[in-house]
Amino acid sequence: MIRLCAIDDLSEDEVHRVELDGGHGIAVYLLDGEVFATDDLCTHGEASLAEGEIEDGKIVCPFHLGSFDIKTGAACAAPCSIALKTYAVEIIDGAVHIAP
Ligand code: FES
Incomplete structure (x- = not known):
């Protein structure tokens, strides 16, 4: 498993960006007490979603105000049409992990 961050690093309404070895960015979210992880890079352009806003689970x-469902990665608003990759999260000893 790859450790992303401590649970305590997360707060509701904020996206926590983690950079993996090789520079791949993962966005980690705390949503209604549950942790989710997606790719940080928007599927429409070169935007870091960690710089975006969380609204209603999205x-x-x-950059262009497209949006994605944080839980499923589904594209919700144009110009985004390609789903965002999501990662199954596991909490181990108070830290957020994803599968390699
Ligand atoms: Fe994200 Fe265009 S780069 S909506």
Whole structure:
């Protein structure tokens, strides 16, 4: 498993960006007490979703205001049409992990 961050690093309404070895960015969210992880890079352009806003369970891209469902990665608003990759999260000893 890959450790992303401590649960305590997360807060509701904020996206926590973690950079993996090789520079791949993961966005980690705390939503109604549950942790979710998606790719940080928007599927529409070169935007970091960690710079976006969380609204109603969706992450709104800071560039063109497209959005994705944080739980499923589904594209919810144009111009986004390609789903965002999501990661199954496991909490181990108070830290957020994803499968390699
Ligand atoms: Fe994200 Fe365009 S780069 S909506």
